[in-house]
Amino acid sequence: MEHQDLLAGFVRLHILHHAVKEDVYGQWMIEELGRHGYRMSAGTLYPMLHAMExxxxxxxxxxxxGRTFRRVYRATELGAEALELADGKLRELFREVVQET
Incomplete structure (x- = not known):
């Protein structure tokens, strides 16, 4: 992923956004992020999920x-609070960027 260090924060917020609403699992998250233009490998996503946990x-x-086990993730109260805080910061930044264009 180009500019990985910068975009990793957006990926984490995207994970929290979905994990607040529903259970998520790694492969689904890889596909969801792909729909938004993020190309994530399991080798990148799973360490991120484990670190967030x-x-x-x-x-x-x-x-x-089926025959296998799947690890599903859900946001904690702390995760939901972090997402709410980030939402406000993102909206503030977006307003500033839009005003300057």
């Missing part, structure tokens, strides 16, 4: 999916 933004459970 370690920091308390996500929680995960193992669920059965």
């Amino acid at each position: 370690r920091r308390g933004y996500l929680t995960s459970t193992k669920t059965r999916a």
